[in-house]
Amino acid sequence: MGVFDYILAGVFEAFTANPALVLGPLVLSWPVILVALGFFTGVLIGATPGLSGPFVMALALPILISIFGFTPDALLPVLGFLVGVMKGATLGGAVPAILFNTPGTPDAFMTTLDGHPMARNGQGGKALRVAHFASVSGDSFSDIVLFVCAPFLAISIEAFLGLPEKAALMILSLSFVAVVVGKDTWKGLLAACFGLFVASIGTGTDSYPRLSLGSDVLAPGLPTIAVVIGVLVVGEILVSLQEMYLSKRARRAAAEQLAPGDSALSLAERRRLLPFIGVSMSIGTMIGALPGIGTTLAAAMGYTAGRKMHRGTPAFGQGAPEGIAATEAANSAVSGANLIPALSLGIPGNVAAVFIILAADTIGGFNPGPAVFRFSAEEVNPELVVAFALFTLMVVANLLNWLTGAWFMRLLGGLIRIPKQVLLPIVLLLTLTSVYVEGSAMSDVYILLGFGVLGYLMRQSGVPILPFVIAYILAGPLETAIRNAFEASGSDPWFLFSSPVSLLFLALSAAIVLGAGWLRGTPTPDC
Template identity: 30%
Template sequence: MDAILLGLNEVATLNVIMAIIIGALIGVTIGSIPGLEPAGVMAILLPMTFAMEPLPGVSLLLGVYGGAWYGGAIPAILMNTPGTPVAVLTTYDGYPMAKRGEARRALSIAYTSSFVGGLISVFSLITLAPMLSQIARKFGSAEFAMLAALGMIFVVLAHRKHVVEAAMMLGLGIFLGTIGLDLSYSTQVYTFGQSWLLSGIPLVPAVIGLFAMSQAFILLSQRGNDARETTLSGSGFFSGVFDLLRHKITVIRSAALGVVMGLLPGVGEFGSQFFSYTLAQRFSKTPEKFGDGAPEGLIASETSNNAVTASVMIPLLAFGIPADALMAMLLAVFMVHNYIPGPTLFVERPEFISGLYVSLLLMNVVVFTYLTFATKWIVNLTRIRGRFIGAFILVLGFIGSYSQNYQFSDCLIALGFAIFGYVLKRNEIPAVPIILGLVLGPLFLTRTQQALGIAGGDLTIFLQRPVSLTLFIMIILSISIYVWSQIHQRRAESQ
């Protein structure tokens, strides 16, 4: 309770409140337009946040992040087209409900489920982040090296159908992270005599290119008029509350799964949605209705993916380890303002942490209120043509890339990543491991060098400390379980 009161004092400024509102509205808009992704727009806004105070800057990006997951349900339910990638399962039951004239009820269920999941996620952050930060205080270089390695392994294994491709992209990201000036030995690494590479591959242009500008190329390549007509049917934007009360167990189970999955790097919304939906169907009294307009399926999907939004920040705040590309962007904001995520942040900046808690709570309230009363106007966003959006994003991408350091080379880097990202999207190869490799790779290498330096080059340093040994065992178990599951699956397919 003390943290909430302290946070209210931090948030009670015009800058923070406006950042929350603007971020939430932008996020809902992004989610409502099929083809746009929050990662791309967050990447474009990232350079702008560097000129802001830390709390307003982070609140703006979190508003976009959280609001997009809410808004993604609108086209998923009305058009059978996910507004965000994580809204795929929302189409399974949301669209059939809309087809039989219950669109308003389906949207109400989605909004209410998202709101409840979001609140539970924030309270899990308030509870777990300080506890885990106390554990992180006992970490040394060996522990952080193993934690970074575990995070990278989870990111790769989370792409179950594209593990080899994800591993290759992670390796590419780690390689890119080594480019620049090695301060340990004062030598240039893979710069090829180019002075603009001395500081390494900048994160912001890379993120803008991979996620924003590559998506702009996808939208620009679309042919014909891709605008869609949508209509609202049914009545009662508050009926979803009663549906959640009838399925309380599904809500609690889905929210709990979302919180847990948010702690695992690379798993996030996709894993939580899949498991929540599967369990909801398994324990339902009417499993045959799933996929044909079952409110339980819609509740499980929307509750679980929004329960991830705050819990995914726990590894970042407690350990300084981003769980996905979006958290890597937040890490960039932290670092620019010299706010180093980890256990010391809770001691040195308790007011910032508390303000972050309250900002997340207010973000959910703002988005839920806005959607409840403004959906009839928001649905018009689904009619905007993709090519217009693509051209707009491309221009903003170049502006955002240039505005960080005012260097033309950053624009060229963003363009290179955009072309590469476009190729990856066309071939369904995951791009997220590149960014996490770019962020976690240098962290892993630096911490490994420090650990080996302390141990005099003895590799068993990672096995001599209980926490690092536990993390190492988790890495081996994760890889072993994946290999065993693949062998078992191939045997089953061959029979």
């Protein structure tokens, strides 16, 4: 099969291979339904302060797997929903930032600087349209870069890197994430090492389980979904509950809720925004392709670049549409680019990519990494067909964004925000239920709560969460690569230093740790 044949097979797989409704020649597939449902759910969640896309992805993953099962047909519907949520939540986050002056995430703070002043001037609808136009432009651009770069990067890695080089590359990625995320280099390295340690419990190729303490529960290894959701979601819920308790439910002045007002955005105004969108989405795409940096730095750099370009009135910070465009384009460009290392190398770049890899690993039939993009004319590579089907679903989500995103954002502008004291217990209950449904064992719930407490303690002590999660996810592939490289080298203990490329990767890992202060720059509180 040629490249064009694989693309056609992927499109066919996305639209017809898993039908939910057949009306003569028209077929409505489950993947398309789920990507649409995920997109609208993501916009709704993004517009709700206190929630985020990863929250919903964490809740939905066990439930979707329980509904669709572990068959290959389940893979695309689950991935479609997760991709839809990822794209919708980025778009929806602009709604509370603009209309309520309430940034739901750290990167949305930059949107409030110009979005809320526009809303106060009766231009809330225009601000939402600017945010939508910039967001969908940045998202579409980063997806195109993903479609082009991920196969090229994977083919290059597969062709030129052997087993020692791949192991050294994963060590380099872990070092980069550990150093860049958070404020303290050693705490980031500690989190990564602890993630590797936790992943080693009850796993490996040894006949006897490791670190299981003789427990039948620990012998097969910790349930990955319970560990990841516990640290990411339950830990964040506990921190939020503590903040509510410490404030003693002090009554705060409600954020001013403004009517959307004027919503017209002319073609000439869109053309004036294009230079700001172009620069910011390029910045966001480059940052997104680097694992672990996140959207906060992209938003800050995009806004700063836009402010340097701006010469007109109003100035940035006083209601300039260009400020919204620069921020939202950078934010949205990160989402697609973050899947470049996830799909081509199997290395998640952010929390959303973590859940996409988790879904692929849990269901089976698709193993993110260089082998996915192996083109073969003699035999069909089913993983490559799934990859192009996933790209097709991302295009569907972008089309939904272009056609309905602005309307849906304005519809959500009238929503009354849900108080945290009502929202958080509901989210906690849904989290417990989803993990129990996926594993059907109370031991999974206990592990979830235990790692939720661990996530809470890590946040309280300033230990970053993302290095722990990414190290936990990469532990299995890293161990496999090291074992295979060790065996292939004839049990040479210095196998990692056997090639110039692996030596270069290890030297870069050391340089990253030593140059941590310069690399870290602006803290990234995404996780």
